[in-house]
């Protein structure tokens with residue numbers, strides 16, 4: 001009975017956090033992320049029945065610029081540390097890790113944006129738009145957690161959205177950009 005109640009609690013949290021994400025998505029009108037969120041819902045179901053899913057290094061695509069790989073690895077460690085804080089239901093640590101993730105993501109994204117601008121990367125605005133949307137979403141999640149103090153919702157966000165977004169973004173936008181930047185600097 002207790003296990004059923006726990007699952008029910010997690011499902012309610014998942015639904016709540018996804019309603020929040022959907023409202024952010026509606027605001028930003030990001031179809032790409034809408035699809036990712038649906039993939040995320042499936043991952044949440046897997047999470048509930050099979051346990052936690054951390055990001056592993058082999059899930060991170062290596063891009064053509066080593067400094068970007070270092071930033072991605074740091075991001076992965078931060079997300080996993082947030083996951084650990086959620087697992088231990090340490091409210092202060094969850095809030096700290098969320099804020100640290102937001103701060104580090106801002107630094108990481110602005111470094112990428114600087115590199116793109118310097119190289120005159122043609123997809124700059126699309127890529128920056130995705131960064132801005134992600135930061136906007138993370139800020140909403142922090143606000144939500146501050147008001148509700150619900151670790152299960154953060155678990156749902158990590159499993160259902162943050163992990164898949166991070167892996168997908170590196171695999172597609174970052175990899176493409178790094179290849180362009182590397183070939184650009186070789187030609188220069």
Ligand SMILES: [Fe+2]
Nearest residue numbers: 112169173174
């Ligand atoms: Fe990026």
